[in-house]
Amino acid sequence: MRKLLLFLLVTSALTVKAQDEKTDLDIINKIIKEGTANSQIMDIAFHLTDVSGPRLTNSPGYFRAANYAVTQLKKWGADKAGLEAWGDFGQGWQLKKSYIAMTAPYYKPIMAFPKTWTQSTKGLVKADVVVINVKDSTELAQYKGKLAGKVVLVNRVDEYKHSFKPDANRYTDDELKKMADFKPNPQPQGPGGNQQNFARFGAAQRLNTLIKQMITEEGAAAYLTSSPASHDGTIFVQGPAGNRVDFTNGKPSVLEIAVSFEDIKTINRLVNMGTTVSLDLDVQSEFTGSDVKGYNVIGEIKGTDPKLKDEVVMLGAHLDSWQGSTGATDNASGCAVMLEVMRIFKTLNLQPKRTIRIALWSGEEQGLLGSRGWIKNNVGDRVTKDVKPEQGKISAYYNIDNGTGKIRGVYLEGNSAVQPIFAKWLEPFHSVGASTLTLQNTGGTDHISFNELGIPGFQFIQDEIEYDTRTHHTTMDSYDHLVPDDLKQMATIVATFVYNTAQRAEKLPRKEMPKPAPVRQ
């Protein structure tokens, strides 16, 4: 996911005071001990990353990880664990071969990674590079008839920026204080001063769409692009450029390849000086499986209190990743934390009053598809706001999807009534850096699917570490980029929040149900 601060709805005045909250420090200390001294989180993370491989939704890697999760939940003694279809996604996709090299004017391996759902080459293809250098669609016409069989890139004028700032970061006390002091703006912000930027962006987008259309129609061998995040050997790579691909139809679009900034600029400069640049391309990928339904992993530990056991505390994270690496920080970290929480519950035999339900979602990277599908099947319709009884039974949903950094606090999503409750719950974790509550919300991931239907869904504030600089949707999102001690801290805090929510006399306070409104599908 990519976080995004959104405007928010303010909830009613505080009705709960921190001193009223009762917590069981004995249990919390057991959780901390089990999650620290006996942690299995790195072994879980290893299986979700190295052992499973990339976990693009419905790919074999996704199912390896999903089946591992189910097996572990059963092994630990969960009362329920299995794959659950949420709706139609489309086939899986996986890379079978990727060989990309410059062969003229001299040999050079090209640092690059093919984009999901794009075409294979017919074996090893040799192709010269054409650089499209145009200001507008009129100028684009000069390339008509010249792109068949060529490798195409669009002229780049931006420059490499040396990193005088660290790749890895933790929140400073000042930054956390600013988050804590945040006061929500009740007025949603319009485009305002950004209108001009939107217009420029729109024109560039339209030109890019026309370029991609021409590349496709002419039958180019491949379309090379490079994100500003693709430097130093790290490649940022996900789906094809431009309009969102229809990944449900099993028809790949023109081969697109994400290339390192250094290599695309070298090729670009050589072509611009009049040199013939030739590439060898051998890219093979395949659509996988015949079942187009998408599947989440759902597991449960049944509640033990006769009056409360039908109520539910949910915890979750998306299990799917992009293809460039094994999605360690996006989001094996979140899944490993949630699985470790389930292990801690069963190992300590915690006997929660309410039912605990874990959900590992698929299709998050394509638009929260797995969580929204599950919500639609079980909770209600996010457009009409018609709900089923389950909507009233889920006390809270806790999500992790901000990378590998330890928890520093919670985004309250404007739900100020939970502030004193969470303040109390965080007390045992002040010493490990988690004490900040902010009314800010954070978009882009699966807690939204719950908030959309009035169920309190929360994301945690986590240290960035290398999320924005190195790992997010890149070839570097691998096991070694995880921070073990941070993951352990996360598991103990989430387990505590889940336990406290399960044992609490009342469900967590809710914001008002959002009004039904046209929602962009």
Add this chain to the structure above:
Amino acid sequence: MRKLLLFLLVTSALTVKAQDEKTDLDIINKIIKEGTANSQIMDIAFHLTDVSGPRLTNSPGYFRAANYAVTQLKKWGADKAGLEAWGDFGQGWQLKKSYIAMTAPYYKPIMAFPKTWTQSTKGLVKADVVVINVKDSTELAQYKGKLAGKVVLVNRVDEYKHSFKPDANRYTDDELKKMADFKPNPQPQGPGGNQQNFARFGAAQRLNTLIKQMITEEGAAAYLTSSPASHDGTIFVQGPAGNRVDFTNGKPSVLEIAVSFEDIKTINRLVNMGTTVSLDLDVQSEFTGSDVKGYNVIGEIKGTDPKLKDEVVMLGAHLDSWQGSTGATDNASGCAVMLEVMRIFKTLNLQPKRTIRIALWSGEEQGLLGSRGWIKNNVGDRVTKDVKPEQGKISAYYNIDNGTGKIRGVYLEGNSAVQPIFAKWLEPFHSVGASTLTLQNTGGTDHISFNELGIPGFQFIQDEIEYDTRTHHTTMDSYDHLVPDDLKQMATIVATFVYNTAQRAEKLPRKEMPKPAPVRQ
């Protein structure tokens, strides 16, 4: 090169005062204007990097760059410009294909780069991975008979370190002050407290040598290693591990591949858990050329003063690089600066009193071979210290080989008599950050070849930028990692130093000739 602080010989007391030095500010201002407003340095750098390709000594890329340099020197009007043999090196070597991927337990492209002078595969080879995990040579015996046709790596226990410090750095005022305040220690330091470390290092080295010997004898498919510098997609790669290869015999050693830390650890963990890890390898390289002599580029602008024109000011940098990229900061940057200095001299028609001689060396990365060969042919014997008349005619040698960062001052190599002279010469450059003189010396590159025979040879203090963190001997040492403004500043300072040395009434003061002593060949 890699810089290394060495113990040093202290020169005699100061004999020159800064106020006695005469400089021509009018000329210096012309140099600054030409090197800044009319700079061609990035075009030169482009031709040495992107256009030429990797410049391993005697490879086609080396000769493309060397011939370009000769052509430019002639075009600018140098009185002499050509390739000059310095002795035997051996054949060139270049990569023709590199495809390395994991195919089981799932498909994953492996970030890796073959090492120089190592073998090709016989087409596409499929091989399983064996991890050697031993404490000593006794344990190593268990692998005998098990390595034929396998890909081998040695078990790694080190861990990825997240970068909480910036990749790119400039010297702070404090750091520069410490360098300026440096007082040489007249006593060379013995191994002292480091003896234990040396012993441990020695044992590890011996074990590694045995491992490599076994890998070679058994006929392994490939030997994978990873430097701690190979992370985030950046691969550190040069020659084979262990003993220095005999690169003059044209016989490649067992295929060795430098692998990213993330990928080698993933493979290592999977094998350690009992998973069969299979790789596809298709690595093709070739030895190039039949002429085994090594060649430097030598160019001259003749002196114009009847009494001084037989004396020489030399400037140089090594033109050869390793193979992983195009050696932008090691050392196209130094060569581009020195060529730009020659261009500035000819464009401004500076008419130096003494002769200006540029030398772009080869074989530096294999032990300063080009500069030492040239010195042996023209100046004297570094072992016996027997010298030819030329030794007395070279006033100074200026070298650039500390990356792309701008000049902050000069390493005086213990030659304190030049301190007041250089202090005066740096005055016009205080405003652009160059004002530090340190008695420290810095090893590892071609100025040593001159100092060994009593000729004042200097390296400049340069900002590190990403030299140690990203570019030194890596796949990231490419054009985009250069800093244009820094290169321009360097050219203006070096041109000024060369001009001032050429015009000065006397040659620069010298340290005593080092005593003849056994030198490790």
